[in-house]
Amino acid sequence: MEENSMTPHAKRAYSRLFLFIVLIAAIVSSSSRIIVHAAVKVPDTIRVAFFINLGANKYQLLTSAATLQSAGGLNLVWRDPKVSLPAGSIPAGQSVRFAMDGYRVLILETAELNAAISVLKKVQASSSAAFVTQLSKNGKTVYQVTEGNYSSAAGANSALTKWTNAGVASGIQTLLSPRIAGPWAVEAGPYASVAEAKATADQIGNSSGLDAFPALKPIDGTLNYVVRIGQETDSSVLAAVQQAASAAGALNVRVPAAGEPYAAIRNDMTYNGSANKPVPLYAIPSGAGAVLRAEPAGAGGIQLIERSKRTYRGNMEMSVLNQSLAVVNEVDFEQYLYSVVGAEIGSKWPIEAQKAQAVAARSYALSSGMGYQIAHVVDTTLSQAYYGIGYENANATAGVNQTAGEVLTMGGKAVKAVFSSNSGGITADSKIEIWGGDNSYLASAVPSPDEGPQNGRLDWYHVALPSGQAGYIRSDLLADSGQDHANGAKLLRVTGDGTAVRSSPRVVSTVEPIARIGSGTLVVELGKVAEYSDYSWIEAPMTPEQLLASINKRAKNDITGPLLTLEVSKTGPSGRATEIKANGIAVNVGVPDNLRGALNGLKSTLINIEETGRFTILNGSEEQREIHGQTGSLHVIGGDGQAEAISGPNLYIMDGNGQLRAATSTPKFVISGKGFGHGVGMSQWGAKALAEQGYDYQYILKYYYKNVLIEKDA
Known part of the structure; x- marks a missing residue:
């Protein structure tokens, strides 16, 4: 074996180099900037519900119709549990509407469009489910004004009585008496194209006076066009409708079995109104499992009129769930985050705050699973704010792209990385102060530099x-x-x-x-x-009547009025209210975070309640007397020794320390507080401040979320 020929100087240099490499390795290995590549799977797409009905006491956000358009046009696809088939297209810039084919009140049928629009506006004053439909009957174009999308004939019949008594169509010549229109019909066809089906529907209507519409219909794995004839409330009259339709020249007229899928296509005048440009409306029945999917035909997104006319990436799916129209956006997961991060925090906030928000939002969405039955999340702050392409910005997009696939995990699973706008200087303890449940990965009662909203004010x-x-x-x-x-x-x-x-x-x-x-x-x-501001706030004085109504709307135990006293009776680790007492009785609203709603919609539960009508006085005998809305009048003795009743609503009291306080002669309540939101997990304003102090996104995340890893999609 050859002896080492290195000189002592060379050996020392080598040792120093080796020590330097070891030191660097140690520093890198102990840094927070470690991302573990693990088996966390971030899906390619996410499903976001805009409108969905999950049933009573669950999430419900309803719409009677969905109106879509795209600058590049739309391609429609029929989907059901068996097939996925092309279903036509919508030209660039033109609209298409979707609704449930349920029970409706047919208020008016008239040959005058302006008369129909006039009645429509009257109905729209108290209903969001009013429609004007154009069709051909008895040799003329007629317009039907309908209201509602009811799940039963009984519900529609109650509404019929209401609208008849209201007389919204009085004075207008009608072609029929008000009645209930339902989803029961007979079918003729199939036909080679939508144009042929429409022509047949017009011919049947003109010759027989029957209501007839073209419709999509899957038959043996292919999508066909049929004509649906009649808008009946039950199946008992379908045999007579079938006979009348056959006599009018319809071919292959049949009574479809209950539950067969279809989508009736109506000429809708509601959206364009007096412009006299009908829009196709696809009416989807309940219970058939049919889904109509709209995909952009070109560049640009899809505008959803009923969601503040916002435009979204991805595809839109319309179906019926729990007797209500459901509208779900299926979009690329990372592109979804472009909008979420853009909507949740300021476009000019530091890039490290953008990245922290991106990872938190990605983790939250991934942890939600299919939490809304046919969707992972909703578009509101109940999940995360998602407002479409218009809320995207370059800074938010960079934050998402630079953290692509990164997720906060614990035990190999994505954590529900909740966040709020501003924690008021200290984060909440979720288990004790907000919702209960697992608190192990959420920083409890840690200081948060949230003063940003106050700057410059x-x-x-x-x-x-x-x-x-x-x-x-x-x-x-x-x-x-x-x-x-x-x-x-x-x-x-x-x-x-x-x-x-x-x-x-x-x-x-x-x-x-x-x-x-x-x-x-x-x-x-x-x-x-x-x-x-979102950091520090004082609400205007609230009356006992306001607060009592708000409390009893949400409390499980009604408080008997009048409301004389209201106080924070218990607080948690961060100082947030966990219990309030009204008239000395603890108010049960369920989890503590519900106190925000119970107290007339407060920004947070980090609060102080000032009872302006409550104070303690000493009488002439040095006895204390507590005033809080008792009967009788209050008198003061002036310097001349004369007593005088206080008649006005305001009075000013000097305490033993010489401090002047504004009070009221009757109970009123001033609530002040800190922060905006539940305060759990990451404070967005706190993340901004930490980023401005030079901390990177991983430090920020691990400051607000404890015992977590940052893992990257394998």
Whole structure:
């Protein structure tokens, strides 16, 4: 064996190099920037429900119709458990509608389009399920105004009575008496094309006066066109309709079995109205398992009119679930996240915050499974905000692409990486303060740098006016007068004419100020507060009636009014309310997060309740008396020794420390708080601040989610 010929100097250099390599390896191995490549599978697509009915006491967001269009046109596909077949196309820029073929009130049939549109508008004032349908009958074009998509004839019959009594079609010449239109019909055909089926439907209607529409129909693995004749409420009259249709020249007329799939095609005038341009409406029956799928024929997405006219990537699927129209968007998973991240956080936020949001959103969606029966998630903040292509931006897209396939996991499974807008400086404890359940991967009661929404905002002064009213004025509209009130409080001078006094420290254009006061007016300073934001907020004083109605709408135990006292009786690790008492009785709303809704829709449960009508006084005998809405009147003794009843709604009390407090002679409640949202998991504003401090997305994620790995799709 040859002896090592390295010199001592060379040996030392080699040792230093080796030590350097080992040190670098140790640093890299201990860094948070490790992504494990594991068997976590992120699917290629995700299904997002826009409208879906999961049944009573479950998720329900309903629509009577879905209206689609695409700049490049649409291709339609018929899908059911047996087949998937091309079903025609919609030209570029033109609309197509979808609805359930259920029971409807046929309010009016007229040959005058303008008359039909007039009745339509009256019905639309109190119903979102009104339609105008164009068809041919007795040698003329007629228009039927219908309302509703009811699951039963009984439901439609009740509505018929309502609309008849309302007289919405009074004074208009009608071609028939109001009645119920249903999904029962006979079928003729098949025909070679939709044009042939439509021509046959017109011919049958013109010669017999029957309602006739073309329809799609799968037969032996192919998609055919038939004519459906009649809009009947049950099967008992179908034999007579079959005979009348055959006499009118229809071929191969048959009574279809209940549950056979089809999609009737109606000329709908509802959307375009008096423009006299019918739009095809595909009416899908319940119970047949049929799905109509719309795919973009060219570049660009699909606009869904009933979802704020937003445009979405991917395909749209329309079906019937639980007697309601279901609309589901199937879209590329990563492209779905482009919109989610763009909608959830600011487009100019740091890239590391974008990346943290992308991984959290991907994890949340993946953990949801098929949580909505025929969809993984919904498009609202109940899942994640998903508002389509218009909410995408380059920064959000970069955050998604740079973390493609990365998921937060625990035990080899994606965690439900919930997040909220702003945790108010401290994250919530999910188990105790919000929903209960597993809390092991969510950081509980950790500080969060959430002050961002307050940056650049002016403070507001809480002031007492000469009229006795109390309110808020923005600090730049006031100046120090150099004077003090007799009670020692500072007097501030108003600097402009018509200065608005607000009920809370913010400007709401739709809410009138409680007062306007002129330049030079002196007001008494009661305190200085931050402007209303997602980080810190004060709600306008609420009346006992407002809060009692809101509480009893959601509470499992009704509180007997009037509401005299309301207080936070228990809090959790972060200081969030876990229980409130009304009139001394604990309010049961289920999980603590439901307190937000019970208290008239608060931004969070990190709150303080001020009872302005509750205070303790000492009488002449040094006895304490607690005031909170008792009967009788309150008197004060002036410096001249004379007692005087307090008649106005406002009064001001000085406590033992010399602090002036605005109170009311009757119960009212001012709720202030911190944060926006449930506060569990990642705070989006906190992630922004951490990114601005130089932390990367992996640090941010592991700050808000504990004991997790960041794994990449294998």
